[in-house]
Amino acid sequence: MIVTCSICGCEFERRKPTQTCSAACLAELRSRNRAAAWNRHEDPRGPRYCPVCGERIKHPRYYLLRQSCGKSACRAAVRGMHNTPATVEHMVELRSDLPSHAKGEENLASKEWHLRAPDGTGYDVKNLAHFIRTHEALFTARELAHFSGSPDPIAYQMLSALRPGRSRRAESWHGWTWAEG
Numbered sequence: 001m002i003v004t005c006s007i008c009g010c011e012f013e014r015r016k017p018t019q020t021c022s023a024a025c026l027a028e029l030r031s032r033n034r035a036a037a038w039n040r041h042e043d044p045r046g047p048r049y050c051p052v053c054g055e056r057i058k059h060p061r062y063y064l065l066r067q068s069c070g071k072s073a074c075r076a077a078v079r080g081m082h083n084t085p086a087t088v089e090h091m092v093e094l095r096s097d098l099p100s101h102a103k104g105e106e107n108l109a110s111k112e113w114h115l116r117a118p119d120g121t122g123y124d125v126k127n128l129a130h131f132i133r134t135h136e137a138l139f140t141a142r143e144l145a146h147f148s149g150s151p152d153p154i155a156y157q158m159l160s161a162l163r164p165g166r167s168r169r170a171e172s173w174h175g176w177t178w179a180e181g
Contacts, residue, residue: 049098051091052077104130115159118175132156143174 003014007025020026048057050069057069068074105126113125117138125131132155136144143155150157161170162178171177 050074051094054094054098103127103133111163113159113163114179115162116177116179122179128159129156132159 001014002011003019004011005021005025006019007028008021010021012021018026020029049055050057050071052068052074053071055069055071055074068078107127107130110127110130113123113128113131115123115125117123123131123135129152132139132144132153139153139155143158144153146153147157158170158173159176160166161168162173162176163169164178
């Protein structure tokens with residue numbers, strides 16, 4: 001049966017089920033298929049980075065599940081990581097240069113917040129977590145504590161519930177309300 005090569009376009013006699021005329025065209029077809037697989041598995045939220053070395057995670061097959069770039073040293077470090085204060089502090093230090101992990105208003109996930117404090121003062125902020133860290137005097141020690149197993153303080157979680165559009169939106173929390181900005 002005479003068929004056309006899907007890579008170079010030449011005609012060849014097909015003796016077995018194949019789309020290409022030669023080993024070189026077959027290598028090119030596999031390369032294109034790998035690129036297509038990478039695009040299929042790209043994270044819609046943007047690129048992910050290794051928490052150990054900061055390199056972009058590139059593996060297409062398990063891209064969304066990978067926790068590191070795949071280098072043996074990074075895999076071992078991620079496997080051996082525990083949530084000790086020293087380890088967490090080290091990881092934060094390594095990732096601080098990445099735009100997705102920037103602290104403050106430079107963080108890619110920052111949103112506009114329009115809050116009114118219990119004393120009536122209005123606050124227009126871009127990053128709620130940064131606002132809470134820099135204005136600890138506005139909150140009690142209990143409000144700055146963390147729920148069991150949560151990385152965010154109670155104040156962050158409860159003020160987040162004031163944002164319009166939330167499925168379980170709260171009208172107020174300890175006198176804090178959403179101020180239309």
